[in-house]
Amino acid sequence: MAYEKALPQPTPETQEFWDGLKRHELRIQRCQDCDQFYFFPRPFCPAEGCRSLNVEWETVSGKGKLHTYVISERGFGPWADDAPYVIAVVELDEGPRMLTNLVGVEPDPKQLPADLPLEIFYDDVTDEVTLPKFQPVS
Amino acid sequence: MSRNSQEYSHKVAIVGASETETVGKLPDRSMLQLHAESAILALADAGLTIDDVDGVATAGPTPAQLTEYLNIIPRWIDGTAVGGGSFLMHVGHAVAAIQAGYCDVVLVTHGESGRSGVGVGGRGAAPSTIAGQFETPYGTWGPPSMFSVPIVRHMHEYGTTEEQMAEIAVATRKWAELNPRAMMRDPITVDDVLNSRLIAWPLHLLNCCLVTDGGGALVLVGEERAKDFPKDPVWVLGRGEAAAHTLISQMRDMTEWTAAVQTGKDAFEMAGMTHQDIQHAMFYDAFTHVPMYALEALGFVKPGEGGPYFAEGHTAPGGDFPMNTNGGGLSYTHTGMYGMFAIMESVTQLRGEAGARQIEDLHTSMVHAPAGMFSGTSTLILGND
Numbered sequence: 271m272a273y274e275k276a277l278p279q280p281t282p283e284t285q286e287f288w289d290g291l292k293r294h295e296l297r298i299q300r301c302q303d304c305d306q307f308y309f310f311p312r313p314f315c316p317a318e319g320c321r322s323l324n325v326e327w328e329t330v331s332g333k334g335k336l337h338t339y340v341i342s343e344r345g346f347g348p349w350a351d352d353a354p355y356v357i358a359v360v361e362l363d364e365g366p367r368m369l370t371n372l373v374g375v376e377p378d379p380k381q382l383p384a385d386l387p388l389e390i391f392y393d394d395v396t397d398e399v400t401l402p403k404f405q406p407v408s
Numbered sequence: 409m410s411r412n413s414q415e416y417s418h419k420v421a422i423v424g425a426s427e428t429e430t431v432g433k434l435p436d437r438s439m440l441q442l443h444a445e446s447a448i449l450a451l452a453d454a455g456l457t458i459d460d461v462d463g464v465a466t467a468g469p470t471p472a473q474l475t476e477y478l479n480i481i482p483r484w485i486d487g488t489a490v491g492g493g494s495f496l497m498h499v500g501h502a503v504a505a506i507q508a509g510y511c512d513v514v515l516v517t518h519g520e521s522g523r524s525g526v527g528v529g530g531r532g533a534a535p536s537t538i539a540g541q542f543e544t545p546y547g548t549w550g551p552p553s554m555f556s557v558p559i560v561r562h563m564h565e566y567g568t569t570e571e572q573m574a575e576i577a578v579a580t581r582k583w584a585e586l587n588p589r590a591m592m593r594d595p596i597t598v599d600d601v602l603n604s605r606l607i608a609w610p611l612h613l614l615n616c617c618l619v620t621d622g623g624g625a626l627v628l629v630g631e632e633r634a635k636d637f638p639k640d641p642v643w644v645l646g647r648g649e650a651a652a653h654t655l656i657s658q659m660r661d662m663t664e665w666t667a668a669v670q671t672g673k674d675a676f677e678m679a680g681m682t683h684q685d686i687q688h689a690m691f692y693d694a695f696t697h698v699p700m701y702a703l704e705a706l707g708f709v710k711p712g713e714g715g716p717y718f719a720e721g722h723t724a725p726g727g728d729f730p731m732n733t734n735g736g737g738l739s740y741t742h743t744g745m746y747g748m749f750a751i752m753e754s755v756t757q758l759r760g761e762a763g764a765r766q767i768e769d770l771h772t773s774m775v776h777a778p779a780g781m782f783s784g785t786s787t788l789i790l791g792n793d
Contacts, residue, residue, distance in 0.1 A: 276544040279535035288541075310542050310655070338561035338662050341609040342553050349547045357546055357553055357608075359657050369557075369657040371546045379609060384564035401545055 273396045274348035284311045286327050291400040294392045296332045298366060299325045309366035332390030334362040334404065341377045360388055360404050374405035413646075413678035420503040421634040421641030422790070424454030424627030425755045428519070431622030431741040432591050438527030440469060440477045442519025442623035447478065450625035454637045456513065461627075463511030465502060467494035467745060468520060484511040490651055492692055492745040493777030496786035499628065499751065500647030506630045518748035519623030526621075543655055551694060552608045552616055554656045555781040559610055559697050561662035566712030568700075570610050572719045574601035576696040577614050577738055579724035584735025586725065586765035591618055592739040615696045617737035617746070624748040626755070642758045645772070645791045646681065648674030651784035659782050663712075668705035668776065668785040675787040681772070683708055686789070688757055688767050689729060690750035692777035693736040699723075702776045706787065725765070733757060733765050747777035751788065758792040 280288040287310075290297030300307045301315035303322040307330065308315065315322040337359040345353035356372040373391050375381055388404040395401055426449035428434070428442055437445070443466065451457055458478050465486035466474045475482060484505050488497050495518055502514040521528050533539035548554050562568050578598055584590035596614060604613040634641040648671030653659065660666050676682060686708075691699035700714035708729070709717050717723075723731035734740045734753040741749060754773035756762050775788040 275547070276540070277535060278541035278545050280541070281536050284541055310538060310658075338558055338564075340553060340556045340560070340611070341606075342547065342549070343606040343608060344549070344552075345547065346549045349549070352547065354606075354609075355547060357548060357557065359557060359662070367657050369543055369546050369548075369655065384560060 275395070277396065277399050283313050287311050288399070290329065291392060291402055292398075294400070295329045296390055296402060297327050297329055298362075298364070300328045301325050307362070307364040307366050309368050330362060330364045333407070334360040334388050336372075336382060336384060336386040336388055337361040337367055338384065339372070339382060341379070356382065358404065368402070371403050372405065373403045413674070414680050416503055416507060417645050417678050417680065418643045418791075419631050420506050420628055421631065421643045422626050422755055423629050423634060423637040423639065423641055424450045424456060425625070425752060426450040426453050427624040427749065427752055428622050431589060431743070432620050433523055434521070434621035435524040435526060437521065437621065439519055439521045440473065440527060442521065442621065443469065443474055443517040443625070444477055446519060446623035446625040447515055447517045450627050451515070453639065454627045456627060460513050461515045463502065463505060463514035465498035465514065465516045466518070467498070468518065474517060482511065484514070490779035490784060492694065492747040493779045493784070493786040494745060495626075495748045495751060496647070496775055496777050496788050497649045497779075499626065499644060499788055500649055500786065502628045503644050503647065506628065512629060512633070514628040515625060516628070517623065517625040518743070518745060520743035520745060521621050522742070522744035523619050523621045539654060542657070551781060552611055555695055555698070556608050556611045557656045558659060558662035558782065562697070562701075563610070565663045566715070568712070568715040570602060571598055572715030573610070573615060573696040573700065574598040575719040576693070576699060577601045579718060579721065580693060580732050580736040580738045582724050583733045583765055584739035587735045587740060590735040590740040591620060592735070611695060617694045617742035618739070620741045620743050622741050622743045622749075624752045626751065639759060640792060642755050643791050644788065646675035646677070646679030646789035647787065648672060648678070649784070649786040651779055653783055654780060656781055665701040665705035665782055665785065667783070668702055668787070669707070671785045671787040672706035672776075675774070675789050679789040681789060686772055686774045687770055688733065688754065688773040689723075689731040690733075690754050690773065690775045691731055692746060692750050693732055693738050694742070694746070694778065696738070698778065699731065701782070702785075706774070706776060730767050733762065733767065747786070750775050750777055754790050758790060
């Protein structure tokens with residue numbers, strides 16, 4: 271069955287992020303001057319006081335922690351059958367935070383304490399797109 | 409703030425203000441019609457007409473769509489459109505524009521067919537935008553699924569409870585009971601809030617604002633003319649504005665509204681005031697936790713003390729810090745970009761026109777509203793002395 275949910279359309283500065291996911295690698299950028307990782311992809315370091323143009327892509331661990339989340343009790347359109355589902359912010363071990371969905375866990379606050387250790391799950395939603403979802407560390 | 413912002417304080421006043429004749433469900437009016445209706449009423453409130461306006465600011469439609477509809481060619485326009493707090497920013501910008509001589513009479517309008525959707529364009533992020541790439545693919549579907557994301561972190565760090573946030577809805581409903589124009593006027597309890605259906609845990613239905621139709625408009629002039637109108641002027645004493653991010657995942661600290669810290673400081677500095685000087689507050693309540701974050705970020709309580717503060721009743725009728733006295737976005741009305749109604753209630757209170765909910769001996773009011781979902785904010789301090 272065709273995937274009907276919204277899909278990202280990469281742009282020049284984000285292409286490597288999405289290409290990496292397709293290969294099941296989480297690729298984010300790191301400033302070569304201040305050493306900090308950051309997300310979302312941009313051609314310069316967004317860190318206050320740095321703003322360096324000297325940035326490189328690196329493959330990171332795919333490990334992180336559950337920073338915060340909501341449990342959506344409603345799902346619209348193609349999400350109707352998914353509710354309740356978890357919309358979460360994961361804090362990667364390398365520092366940056368990103369929005370994601372949790373998989374492999376009940377959408378129940380009792381199962382989802384803050385800072386729960388998570389690992390990436392590469393969700394190949396179409397032939398072209400892999401979304402970075404996260405699951406509790408097994 | 410840089411370079412003597414205090415010189416701009418108490419130099420520009422709101423001399424006309426009106427909402428649309430009614431708010432709530434208005435399927436017989438288009439979005440632009442709501443702008444025009446509130447504009448005509450606000451100008452009439454000041455004894456003026458559309459022909460007197462030479463400055464226009466709005467969000468929703470572009471300024472050109474509004475000037476086309478009103479059939480005027482103003483000398484100054486402002487189309488800052490960053491969400492519910494845009495109108496607070498327009499007021500701040502108008503203070504500078506009027507003093508710079510760019511224009512003399514500024515009209516700020518809001519109108520939104522948020523419930524009925526008459527004459528409204530489409531929504532949703534294109535797939536190549538930042539939100540389309542890094543937010544929408546995860547099933548976000550509107551403010552309840554995004555504005556709510558930081559709450560769990562606040563609960564985790566500070567022990568903030570669902571009961572405390574429910575108290576915010578209860579206190580605000582008590583004000584709505586005193587406002588005959590409010591959509592929701594039946595008393596509610598903490599249990600009612602916690603037992604209302606879940607929308608996006610920890611948000612229940614009664615933690616969420618209404619969805620309505622309506623509009624409002626303001627007329628501002630400089631001090632030379634401010635006392636020449638039928639109603640006493642409401643002075644702009646302080647302002648602050650900031651924009652930070654659009655993605656909720658990029659909020660710098662999930663427990664602190666960082667942009668609001670800045671806009672509060674700027675507004676206090678311009679007004680030459682401190683927290684003790686503020687007698688009344690309109691802190692935009694799209695959801696119950698939003699005024700809680702604002703209260704902490706603006707420095708009225710320490711970080712983490714917001715939940716207990718609301719639960720103690722300070723903001724309810726009879727409390728020592730009356731807040732959202734029209735019934736708020738939670739119980740009065742919420743068209744989508746509610747900030748105009750927050751300003752409107754401050755003006756109504758400062759004019760002494762608030763009827764059963766009037767705060768006695770009132771001279772100052774603070775208005776605060778988000779730009780987007782914790783993305784930025786704007787703060788105004790208004791006064792009638």
